[in-house]
Amino acid sequence: MSDPNLETLASPGAGRGNADVAVELAWKMARLHGTPAYVYCATALEDRSRELLGVLPRSAAPRLLYSFKANPLPSLTAELRSAGCEADLTSPGELAAARAAGFDLSRALYGGPGKGVEEYDAAIAGGVRHFSIESRTDLRRLSSAAADRACQVKVLLRINPHAAPKAKLAMSGVASQFGFEEDELRSQGPEILREAGEQVDIVGFHLYWGTQIGEVEALLASFEKTVEIADELTTILGMDLQILNLGGGFAWPYAHAGAAADLAALRDGLERLHAGAGPSRQAQWWFESGRYLAGSSGTLVARVMELKRSKEDRWFLILDTGIHHLGGMAGLGRIPRFSIDLLPQRVVSVGNRITVDVVGPLCTPLDCLAKKLEIPTLEPGDLVAIPNVGAYGATASVVAFLSRPAPVEILHRGGEVIAVHHLRTGHEPLS
Numbered sequence: 001m002s003d004p005n006l007e008t009l010a011s012p013g014a015g016r017g018n019a020d021v022a023v024e025l026a027w028k029m030a031r032l033h034g035t036p037a038y039v040y041c042a043t044a045l046e047d048r049s050r051e052l053l054g055v056l057p058r059s060a061a062p063r064l065l066y067s068f069k070a071n072p073l074p075s076l077t078a079e080l081r082s083a084g085c086e087a088d089l090t091s092p093g094e095l096a097a098a099r100a101a102g103f104d105l106s107r108a109l110y111g112g113p114g115k116g117v118e119e120y121d122a123a124i125a126g127g128v129r130h131f132s133i134e135s136r137t138d139l140r141r142l143s144s145a146a147a148d149r150a151c152q153v154k155v156l157l158r159i160n161p162h163a164a165p166k167a168k169l170a171m172s173g174v175a176s177q178f179g180f181e182e183d184e185l186r187s188q189g190p191e192i193l194r195e196a197g198e199q200v201d202i203v204g205f206h207l208y209w210g211t212q213i214g215e216v217e218a219l220l221a222s223f224e225k226t227v228e229i230a231d232e233l234t235t236i237l238g239m240d241l242q243i244l245n246l247g248g249g250f251a252w253p254y255a256h257a258g259a260a261a262d263l264a265a266l267r268d269g270l271e272r273l274h275a276g277a278g279p280s281r282q283a284q285w286w287f288e289s290g291r292y293l294a295g296s297s298g299t300l301v302a303r304v305m306e307l308k309r310s311k312e313d314r315w316f317l318i319l320d321t322g323i324h325h326l327g328g329m330a331g332l333g334r335i336p337r338f339s340i341d342l343l344p345q346r347v348v349s350v351g352n353r354i355t356v357d358v359v360g361p362l363c364t365p366l367d368c369l370a371k372k373l374e375i376p377t378l379e380p381g382d383l384v385a386i387p388n389v390g391a392y393g394a395t396a397s398v399v400a401f402l403s404r405p406a407p408v409e410i411l412h413r414g415g416e417v418i419a420v421h422h423l424r425t426g427h428e429p430l431s
């Protein structure tokens with residue numbers, strides 16, 4: 001455990017689960033394996049899976065798919081598989097990770113825009129049988145790959161709805177590269193079904209409204225809208241609806257301490273929705289989650305390299321981690337800048353606080369994890385932890401930028417190491 005002569009801060013607002021214990025164990029793991037380290041707690045993965053599976057409507061024979069884009073680490077995903085999740089995949093790399101983690105690929109869903117015949121061919125050869133299809137071009141390519149392999153596959157048509165549900169959602173019903181336009185399906189649905197080809201059974205719909213939907217009411221409103229659209233389209237297309245993928249968007253704090261709202265109230269709402277549904281009632285209901293399932297499991301432990309003053313009154317806390325390990329796309333201005341909670345292991349002097357920009361070792365001012373964060377005064381060598389980064393951490397960052405080493409990634413249960421990895425970076429010669 002932690003050094004006995006150091007004072008350890010409890011994580012603020014730790015909330016559901018045992019976040020304080022998780023951070024304690026993260027210090028221990030980082031001491032064993034060095035920093036920067038992503039430390040993942042298997043118990044948190046089990047807890048979140050149980051919670052989410054527990055609110056899905058039993059009468060709808062639900063499936064919970066883990067979105068590998070959140071974190072494809074094979075040992076971590078294997079824990080989610082053992083906890084009852086299936087795989088939501090979007091790339092050959094995720095497919096390889098799911099195979100390595102022992103997922104039954106015939107129960108996985110493979111989707112995302114811009115896929116070629118070769119990619120579909122490889123997925124079919126790899127055992128995938130369910131595809132979420134985003135356009136007519138996509139459908140033709142899958143049909144061609146399935147025909148070449150003489151393999152029957154099932155397709156969910158992804159819908160880009162034309163209007164958002166009444167509840168306030170940040171993203172939905174907007175122009176995007178994702179899915180068939182709802183109106184296109186209404187007007188040309190039967191034609192699309194005919195185009196599918198002999199080897200392709202169109203069995204369902206897929207609708208993903210967006211991420212970080214924090215309120216139970218907003219989640220329910222989005223699911224209600226999905227069922228309404230699916231009911232109508234099933235009738236228009238004259239389909240035998242077997243699978244309705246309602247997506248998710250289940251929230252979890254990112255890089256901040258705390259926990260998501262309790263989802264227990266969702267259970268009754270979803271059961272009611274299922275009981276009152278039209279044709280969607282016959283279908284299996286599938287749900288997807290990345291951040292809710294994986295977010296809470298991960299803590300990024302870093303080391304303070306320097307506390308540096310610039311000009312009169314600006315202070316920079318320089319860590320051995322930065323945007324190449326966490327939130328890189330935010331650092332590069334690709335998505336809105338985010339901030340972090342920083343949990344110091346040691347309080348050098350209680351009450352002696354300082355306001356800093358938290359930065360990393362990259363040679364660019366973009367390498368900034370937080371601005372104007374008030375922290376206790378720290379010294380080089382001190383450890384700090386960033387909580388709730390099990391999803392959209394290392395693989396969602398610009399790991400190859402400046403060719404610095406990838407962080408070590410450690411999965412443990414109760415302090416017993418299950419697996420240690422790190423992402424490969426650098427160039428391999430092709431000839």
Ligand SMILES: Cc1ncc(COP(=O)(O)O)c(C=O)c1O
Nearest residue numbers: 067208211212249288289290291
């Ligand atoms: C289609 C789809 N499904 C699932 C997810 C996972 O979302 P989250 O990690 O918020 O659960 C995403 C995220 O972008 C997505 O685009």
